[in-house]
Amino acid sequence: MNNISTDIRKAKTILEQDNLVAIPTETVYGLAGNAFSETAIKKIFETKNRPLFNPLIVHIHSKELLNNIAENIPAKAYQLAEAFWPGSLTLVVKKKGNVPNLVTAGKNTVAVRVPNHPLTLSLLKLLDFPLVAPSANPFGSISPTAAEHVAQYFKDSLPLILDGGLCESGIESTIIGFEEDEPIVYRLGAIAIEAIEAVVGKVKVMNTNEAAPEAPGMLLKHYAPKTKTILVDDLDDFLNENTLPKIGSIAFYKRTANPKVMHQEILSERKDFKEAAANLYQAMHRLDKMNLNLIVAERFPDENLGKSINDRLNRATK
Ligand code: TXA
Numbered sequence: 001m002n003n004i005s006t007d008i009r010k011a012k013t014i015l016e017q018d019n020l021v022a023i024p025t026e027t028v029y030g031l032a033g034n035a036f037s038e039t040a041i042k043k044i045f046e047t048k049n050r051p052l053f054n055p056l057i058v059h060i061h062s063k064e065l066l067n068n069i070a071e072n073i074p075a076k077a078y079q080l081a082e083a084f085w086p087g088s089l090t091l092v093v094k095k096k097g098n099v100p101n102l103v104t105a106g107k108n109t110v111a112v113r114v115p116n117h118p119l120t121l122s123l124l125k126l127l128d129f130p131l132v133a134p135s136a137n138p139f140g141s142i143s144p145t146a147a148e149h150v151a152q153y154f155k156d157s158l159p160l161i162l163d164g165g166l167c168e169s170g171i172e173s174t175i176i177g178f179e180e181d182e183p184i185v186y187r188l189g190a191i192a193i194e195a196i197e198a199v200v201g202k203v204k205v206m207n208t209n210e211a212a213p214e215a216p217g218m219l220l221k222h223y224a225p226k227t228k229t230i231l232v233d234d235l236d237d238f239l240n241e242n243t244l245p246k247i248g249s250i251a252f253y254k255r256t257a258n259p260k261v262m263h264q265e266i267l268s269e270r271k272d273f274k275e276a277a278a279n280l281y282q283a284m285h286r287l288d289k290m291n292l293n294l295i296v297a298e299r300f301p302d303e304n305l306g307k308s309i310n311d312r313l314n315r316a317t318k
C-alpha cells in the first residue's frame with residue numbers, strides 16, 4: 001500500500017510539472033497529462049506520434065465535474081453517466097471555453113469519462129485538474145492492457161508508469177456523441193450496445209471515420225499488430241485450404257486440432273464475451289512477439305461485445 005501511495009504522490013508531482021505519466025484504467029492504459037496544460041498536451045501528441053486532428057478524452061473523477069468542462073448536456077447523456085460512470089463509457093458533449101482547442105482538435109465538443117480504476121481515481125482526486133489520456137501506445141499499434149506493454153513502448157521516454165495490474169475490460173471505452181440530443185455510437189467498445197440501449201433506447205451506430213466524421217480518430221487501420229493479421233469466418237476451413245508456415249490463431253472458445261497452427265490463443269473457454277474482450281489485446285501482444293508469418297483471427301458472433309471485438313480484429317487486419 002505504501003508503495004502505491006508513494007507512486008501516486010510521485011505521479012501528482014510529475015503531472016503538476018507538465019510531464020506525462022502512464023495510468024491504469026479498466027479499459028486500457030492511458031498516457032496522461034494535465035488537460036489544461038498546452039505543454040503537456042503537446043508532449044502527448046509527440047510521444048504517441050499522433051496526428052493533431054485526433055482529439056483526446058478528458059478523464060475526471062466524478063460525474064459532478066462534467067459541468068466544469070461541458071455545457072448544454074443532453075438529458076440522455078446524464079442518464080448514461082448515471083448508469084455507467086465510473087466506467088467504460090465516453091460521452092462527447094459541447095465543450096466549455098476553458099477546454100484547450102488542442103484537446104478537442106479544434107472541435108466544439110469534448111470527450112469525457114470517469115475511469116473505473118482505484119489508483120487512477122485516487123490520483124484524479126489529488127489533482128486540481130483533469131487528465132487527458134489517449135491509450136498509451138504509439139499511434140496505430142495495439143493498445144496496452146498491462147504495465148509491461150506500456151514499458152515496451154515507452155520505457156525510455158516516460159518518467160513513471162503507474163502499475164495497476166491487468167486491465168479488467170481490456171478494450172477501449174464505448175464512445176457516444178449526440179445529434180439533436182439523440183445518442184450516436186462513434187466507437188464500439190467495452191460497454192455493449194445492448195447495455196446502452198437498455199438505458200436510453202435504440203441508438204444509432206456510426207463506428208467508422210467515413211460514417212462519422214464527427215469522430216475523427218476512428219481510422220480503419222488501428223490497434224494493429226506488426227505481424228500480418230487476417231480475419232476469417234471459420235478457422236478450420238481456412239487452415240484446410242492454406243499451407244503457410246508459422247501461423248498463430250485467435251478464437252473465441254473453440255480449439256483447433258490442426259497442426260498448422262504453431263500457437264493458438266483462446267479468448268474464453270467458457271464463451272464469455274467479457275472475458276474474451278479482456279484477453280484480446282494480451283493475446284495480440286503475445287502473438288506479435290513470436291515472429292509468426294501470419295495471425296489468423298476467427299470472427300466472433302455479431303452480438304454483445306462480440307461486435308466490439310470484431311471491430312478491433314477488423315482494424316487489426318488493415
Ligand atoms: O478506454 C479509453 O477510452 C482509453 C482510456 C485510456 O481511457 N482512451 C482511449 O483514447 O482510447 P484514444 O485517444 O486512444 O481514443 C480516443 C478517441 C479518438 O480516437 C476520437 O475518435 C475520440 O476519442 N474523440 C475524442 N474527442 C472527440 C470529440 N470531441 N468528438 C468525437 N470523437 C472524439
Ligand code: MG
Pocket residue numbers: 134135143
Ligand atoms: Mg487509442
